[in-house]
Amino acid sequence: MRFARSLIHRLWLPVALVAIWFLFSWLGLISPLLLPSPVDVVRSGFELLGNGELARHVAVSLTRVLQGFALAAVLGISLGAAIGLSPAFDKSVDWVLQTLKPIPPIGWFPLVVLWFGIGEVSKVFIIFLGAFFPILINVVDGIRQTDHRHVELARVHEIGWWRFLTWVIIPGSLPSTFTGLRIGMGFAWTCVVAAELIAAEAGIGYLIVDARQTFHPDVLLVGILTIGILGTVMDAGLRQLDRRLIRWKQPFRGGA
Amino acid sequence: MLSQLISSSKRMLDVAARPFQSGTSPAPVVTTQGTLTVSHCDKSFLIGDQLTPILRDVSLTVEAGQFLCVVGGSGCGKSTLLRVIAGLETAERGSVALGDQVVTKPGLDRGVVFQEHRLLPWLNVWQNIDFGLSQSVRSGRDRIIADHIRLVGLEGFEMLHPGQLSGGMAQRAGLARALVNHPRVLLLDEPFGALDALTRWQMQTELLRIWEAERATMILVTHDIDEAIYLADQIIVLGGRPGNVRQRFQVELPRPRDRGASGFAELRREIWDAIFLKDDGDTSSFERERLLAELVAESHAT
Numbered sequence: 001m002r003f004a005r006s007l008i009h010r011l012w013l014p015v016a017l018v019a020i021w022f023l024f025s026w027l028g029l030i031s032p033l034l035l036p037s038p039v040d041v042v043r044s045g046f047e048l049l050g051n052g053e054l055a056r057h058v059a060v061s062l063t064r065v066l067q068g069f070a071l072a073a074v075l076g077i078s079l080g081a082a083i084g085l086s087p088a089f090d091k092s093v094d095w096v097l098q099t100l101k102p103i104p105p106i107g108w109f110p111l112v113v114l115w116f117g118i119g120e121v122s123k124v125f126i127i128f129l130g131a132f133f134p135i136l137i138n139v140v141d142g143i144r145q146t147d148h149r150h151v152e153l154a155r156v157h158e159i160g161w162w163r164f165l166t167w168v169i170i171p172g173s174l175p176s177t178f179t180g181l182r183i184g185m186g187f188a189w190t191c192v193v194a195a196e197l198i199a200a201e202a203g204i205g206y207l208i209v210d211a212r213q214t215f216h217p218d219v220l221l222v223g224i225l226t227i228g229i230l231g232t233v234m235d236a237g238l239r240q241l242d243r244r245l246i247r248w249k250q251p252f253r254g255g256a
Numbered sequence: 257m258l259s260q261l262i263s264s265s266k267r268m269l270d271v272a273a274r275p276f277q278s279g280t281s282p283a284p285v286v287t288t289q290g291t292l293t294v295s296h297c298d299k300s301f302l303i304g305d306q307l308t309p310i311l312r313d314v315s316l317t318v319e320a321g322q323f324l325c326v327v328g329g330s331g332c333g334k335s336t337l338l339r340v341i342a343g344l345e346t347a348e349r350g351s352v353a354l355g356d357q358v359v360t361k362p363g364l365d366r367g368v369v370f371q372e373h374r375l376l377p378w379l380n381v382w383q384n385i386d387f388g389l390s391q392s393v394r395s396g397r398d399r400i401i402a403d404h405i406r407l408v409g410l411e412g413f414e415m416l417h418p419g420q421l422s423g424g425m426a427q428r429a430g431l432a433r434a435l436v437n438h439p440r441v442l443l444l445d446e447p448f449g450a451l452d453a454l455t456r457w458q459m460q461t462e463l464l465r466i467w468e469a470e471r472a473t474m475i476l477v478t479h480d481i482d483e484a485i486y487l488a489d490q491i492i493v494l495g496g497r498p499g500n501v502r503q504r505f506q507v508e509l510p511r512p513r514d515r516g517a518s519g520f521a522e523l524r525r526e527i528w529d530a531i532f533l534k535d536d537g538d539t540s541s542f543e544r545e546r547l548l549a550e551l552v553a554e555s556h557a558t
Contacts, residue, residue, distance in 0.1 A: 149370070149372075149374055150374070150376065152344055153370075153374055155343075155344065155361070155362045156342060156344070156362045156366075156367075156368045157364070157387070157388050157390070157433075157437070158362070158363065158364055158390065159387070159391075160391060163387075163391065167376070167379070167387055168376065171376075171378040171379075172378070174378075246378070247417075248377050248378045248417050248418075248419060249377070250419065
């Protein structure tokens with residue numbers, strides 16, 4: 001019963017949106033060239049699934065995202081840890097990072113293409129740039145949030161540096177680190193599509209551009225929805241991991 | 257001199273008799289008499305850009321194994337005094353010594369129970385105590401931890417996280433963690449201030465039992481006069497701004513103490529007077545009432 005109610009809570013809005021969309025198309029209020037009927041979109045979705053086209057493009061984009069994201073996670077966490085733990089290192093890199101941070105990843109693209117060509121490297125690099133800063137900033141923030149009362153406790157108990165790092169700083173900064181990873185993953189998806197829109201021969205972004213140029217708005221919508229679904233699935237995966245690792249924290253879920 | 261010698265050797269015997277020390281882990285070496293002395297300590301803090309004196313010329317002596325309570329209203333510097341003894345703050349003038357060792361920084365010979373339990377939220381009870389146990393103890397850690405969980409009566413709750421514990425249980429875990437290294441002095445900063453009255457009484461009785469089992473020197477800071485009389489061998493009344501020692505009391509009532517006994521009430525009256533009457537000799541009755549109301553309000557609030 002509770003499950004059913006929760007399902008209704010989650011389902012009514014998407015169902016209503018699709019219903020309105022269908023109704024508008026069915027009544028002929030919108031040109032199918034601008035917005036094809038959901039029936040057409042679903043049909044071409046199955047078509048692309050059947051002939052393996054969608055899977056191919058997804059695999060290409062997913063590989064790029066995972067490569068760029070993994071690089072950003074490794075570098076963001078290690079550099080963030082170094083900044084958070086060493087004031088000298090923090091000061092040394094602060095101005096450089098502050099200057100680079102506001103540059104939108106796509107702004108780098110022309111330069112990156114100049115360096116690496118339009119191959120995989122440049123796309124992975126753009127994704128890396130997009131995911132890197134949110135991860136870095138949140139890791140540093142997590143370390144900075146270490147409770148001074150726990151520092152005192154460690155002094156009273158003569159806790160060594162390594163033990164303090166592994167028992168206090170790392171678990172304490174995990175929630176913030178996961179926030180960074182989730183935001184970074186979101187940016188990674190944004191960046192892969194943007195990069196593929198500009199120059200690519202495969203990938204979801206390419207699928208979308210190609211569909212527009214060949215007048216297939218239904219395929220275009222399949223591409224857009226796929227991006228949304230994939231992003232959600234990956235975020236849900238990270239959230240699951242987050243929940244498993246950080247059981248001690250009770251999140252506020254709104255309401256009373 | 258002779259009595260000192262006897263109590264010293266008795267202490268060593270006590271240490272040797274502790275079940276968790278009789279194994280392979282070495283017993284802590286008791287090198288000197290464990291008398292704790294605070295001599296003429298001054299301490300001030302920079303509040304804004306103003307150097308505000310908090311403690312002035314505070315001296316006290318606690319014999320090994322004695323129970324000292326420090327009482328006083330809010331802002332009299334009693335927590336600061338405890339922090340100076342813990343080595344978390346350094347006095348500008350004067351010194352703190354445990355035996356013949358001058359205190360300059362925190363150390364395992366002084367355990368601390370904080371006002372809030374200060375458990376690490378991501379660790380369960382067992383892990384929190386493990387965190388507190390000195391890393392130099394290599395073997396028999398599990399037994400030492402289990403013994404201290406039993407000592408504070410938390411058997412069966414080892415796997416719970418601080419978020420799942422009641423206030424009293426969390427403070428018990430904090431107590432076990434502070435005792436796990438067998439400190440010679442246990443410093444308690446209003447440890448039961450945030451508990452309800454019934455739990456507080458229960459914890460006071462428990463603390464006496466633990467004190468009798470461990471024979472550590474206890475220094476407990478509180479604004480609860482009854483708590484001080486119930487627990488202490490010696491009570492020091494701290495007062496004024498900056499805080500200094502107003503008066504010292506020896507409590508010679510037999511334990512367990514009866515909160516309703518006439519000796520108890522008499523002492524309570526005297527301590528009230530020490531806190532409120534002797535305010536620089538001539539505090540107006542109005543000022544006295546105000547302070548009294550503040551103190552009562554505070555003890556109700558916590």
